[in-house]
Amino acid sequence: MAVWSVAAQEPAKPGEKQAEQKAEAKSAGVEKKSEKAELPFQIQLLETRVRFEVNGDSRKEVHTIVKINNILGAREFARLAFDYNREWQQVEIPLVRVSHANGGTSELLPSAVSDAPNPAVEKFPAYQDVRVKSARILGLQEGDTIEYRVITTTTKPPLAPEFWLEHTFDRSGQVLKEEYELDLPDARKVQLQIASTAPAKQKQTSGEGEAARTVYRWSEVAPAEDKFLNAVAGQPDLAMSSYVSWDALVTQLSRAELLPEEAGDTVSVKAKELTAKTKDVQETAEVLYDFVAQKIQNIELPMLAVGFRARKADEVLESGYGTQLDKFVLLRALSNSLKGADYLLFVGDLDSLKNRIPDPSLLTHLVQRVEFSGAPRAGGSPPPSVSSWVDPTLPVAAFAVISPTLRGRLGLGQVTAHHWSQWWAITPDLPFPSEQSAIVNASLSREGALTSTVKYVMRGDNELLLREAFHGTAKEKWKDVANLLAISDGFRGEISSVNVSDPLATREPFKVEYTIRQAKFVDWSKKPVRIPALLPQIGLPDLPKKAGDGGAAPKIELGTPLDVETQMTLKLPAGTKAVVPAGTSVSRDYARFVSKYGVVGETVTASRRVNFLMREIEGTRGMDYNAFVRAVQNDQAGLIGLEREAEKVAVKK
Numbered sequence: 001m002a003v004w005s006v007a008a009q010e011p012a013k014p015g016e017k018q019a020e021q022k023a024e025a026k027s028a029g030v031e032k033k034s035e036k037a038e039l040p041f042q043i044q045l046l047e048t049r050v051r052f053e054v055n056g057d058s059r060k061e062v063h064t065i066v067k068i069n070n071i072l073g074a075r076e077f078a079r080l081a082f083d084y085n086r087e088w089q090q091v092e093i094p095l096v097r098v099s100h101a102n103g104g105t106s107e108l109l110p111s112a113v114s115d116a117p118n119p120a121v122e123k124f125p126a127y128q129d130v131r132v133k134s135a136r137i138l139g140l141q142e143g144d145t146i147e148y149r150v151i152t153t154t155t156k157p158p159l160a161p162e163f164w165l166e167h168t169f170d171r172s173g174q175v176l177k178e179e180y181e182l183d184l185p186d187a188r189k190v191q192l193q194i195a196s197t198a199p200a201k202q203k204q205t206s207g208e209g210e211a212a213r214t215v216y217r218w219s220e221v222a223p224a225e226d227k228f229l230n231a232v233a234g235q236p237d238l239a240m241s242s243y244v245s246w247d248a249l250v251t252q253l254s255r256a257e258l259l260p261e262e263a264g265d266t267v268s269v270k271a272k273e274l275t276a277k278t279k280d281v282q283e284t285a286e287v288l289y290d291f292v293a294q295k296i297q298n299i300e301l302p303m304l305a306v307g308f309r310a311r312k313a314d315e316v317l318e319s320g321y322g323t324q325l326d327k328f329v330l331l332r333a334l335s336n337s338l339k340g341a342d343y344l345l346f347v348g349d350l351d352s353l354k355n356r357i358p359d360p361s362l363l364t365h366l367v368q369r370v371e372f373s374g375a376p377r378a379g380g381s382p383p384p385s386v387s388s389w390v391d392p393t394l395p396v397a398a399f400a401v402i403s404p405t406l407r408g409r410l411g412l413g414q415v416t417a418h419h420w421s422q423w424w425a426i427t428p429d430l431p432f433p434s435e436q437s438a439i440v441n442a443s444l445s446r447e448g449a450l451t452s453t454v455k456y457v458m459r460g461d462n463e464l465l466l467r468e469a470f471h472g473t474a475k476e477k478w479k480d481v482a483n484l485l486a487i488s489d490g491f492r493g494e495i496s497s498v499n500v501s502d503p504l505a506t507r508e509p510f511k512v513e514y515t516i517r518q519a520k521f522v523d524w525s526k527k528p529v530r531i532p533a534l535l536p537q538i539g540l541p542d543l544p545k546k547a548g549d550g551g552a553a554p555k556i557e558l559g560t561p562l563d564v565e566t567q568m569t570l571k572l573p574a575g576t577k578a579v580v581p582a583g584t585s586v587s588r589d590y591a592r593f594v595s596k597y598g599v600v601g602e603t604v605t606a607s608r609r610v611n612f613l614m615r616e617i618e619g620t621r622g623m624d625y626n627a628f629v630r631a632v633q634n635d636q637a638g639l640i641g642l643e644r645e646a647e648k649v650a651v652k653k
Helices: 014-027 071-076 248-252 267-272 281-295 314-318 324-337 459-471 474-488 617-634 647-652
Strands: 040-054 058-068 079-085 089-099 105-107 111-118 132-135 145-154 164-167 177-185 191-194 203-204 211-219 238-241 341-348 363-373 385-390 410-415 420-425 435-446 449-457 493-499 509-517 530-531 564-573 577-578 584-587 591-600 603-610 639-644
Touching: 014 474, 040 164, 058 071, 079 089, 089 132, 177 238, 177 314, 191 203, 203 449, 248 410, 248 420, 267 281, 267 314, 267 324, 281 324, 281 363, 281 385, 314 324, 324 341, 324 363, 363 410, 435 459, 449 459, 459 474, 459 509, 577 591, 584 617, 603 617
Parallel strands: 040 177, 435 564
Antiparallel strands: 040 058, 058 145, 079 132, 089 105, 089 145, 111 132, 164 238, 177 211, 191 238, 203 211, 341 363, 341 410, 363 385, 410 420, 435 449, 449 509, 493 509, 530 639, 564 603, 577 639, 584 591, 591 603
């Protein structure tokens, strides 16, 4: 179904923001008058009617009545916005009526409705059809009621004649009454799943032959607290699809009319230009990936918003921008022009798409597998080759680095040259060992001020997070990013300088260095003076969850194997002595931890190293893992005692 977009004030998931809205209400000074008044708004009625035709066309009408409870609700509904693609969709807003708390009604003027390109594509001419139709409602106040209708008509969408739909009824209590109607043509066989906790209240058939139709209707009122307790988490109340299988879906998505396979001469010329000086197939693959990931600006649009359709490779190359589908087409064309091969893999938000009926909206991300083989070697040994998963939408990710949210996930892929599909699992591994180090050089003044220089060098998931943070922030704001990093590692103070390696230089480890000063780190008048070791706190995987009644203990997830080393050198003011903790050493087959502390004259040193060796361990080892975690936490809680020699002499006199 191409109605991917009616998501703004249709509020299908109002409960997700409830906690955030309560916090905003408190900070805004909104008084808590009653339990219901805590909600910024109350949806008194939410009616949805969806009708599909045999050819894949559809019509969706949403009728909503909303009571505004406070100023936050007024802000929320000051603008009704609906996304759509005008190439195959139309959005109409035939009714917006406000019933004012102090009496009287007003209806929206035509001049208050606007239609403009989605902000994500404003600067990209090729995607001006991706738009937002919005209606401004001025002067909303507490106690007002808004009633509106929005109709989305879809005609000849790119994936026609197929259609699909998912819906989950509100469980937050924010919607007082919800009515839902699904109208299907009997001439099309569909897969239909309805949760036992939300059965249809009515099923009605009409017509004969090609005109026969079946209508399902639901009517739900605000649930009691115990209602829906048996609902399966993450599963929709209603799921429908005309696809016979996931294979059929991906076969359609990989058609040449959606993902063009032909490319112009400009692509071949560019591929040869980029790889003119590469030494081997590994470098060739990396150069092509870097170009598409870093030089082609990424347009962050859902694949469904563009109908899973990409532009031709030469158009993407010439424009210098593209969606993840565009980037796939370009990288494939560049690779194929050099006799490479590639696979596509559609990955979803769910851990197992296999357990759901085929639905394009569940496929949210695309990754590629790039393959190159070199010339045969003398003696008959296998030629050099490279075969790696890549994600060109991450400009700061090194070649073959996939986001941790996708690694290890199952997706549906297709070999484009042979047009067959199968389930693939993205490797959970990184292409290099995951390592990070932090070196702290600090000095403490006689007045108690602490000045520290902290230097990080890292490879792995934290590296990717930091690269994204610095790459997405203007250089003049890098101090703000460094400050957040310092706070997360337990450092406080004013940052005076920041040096960062190029976030796009992904073939080398990422480096961050900053200097931070805390004016009143130590108060010498307070006795005893104890300070923590000036080392970043080492994060540890969560403690194991308790097993259910009679069930086996779940496995303990340790994450990607990681080696973390931290070192500190602290120079004390003249005449100051230090007493340091004893070191700790704990070794397991799944992880090792060691710490060392020392004093030489007026210089204190400390180091900690933890090395996680496995991704997971059996839940039956929970007590052992708890003991390991406690040992690390106790060590990190250890303090260094400081005493100034001049004070001891004064006491003796």
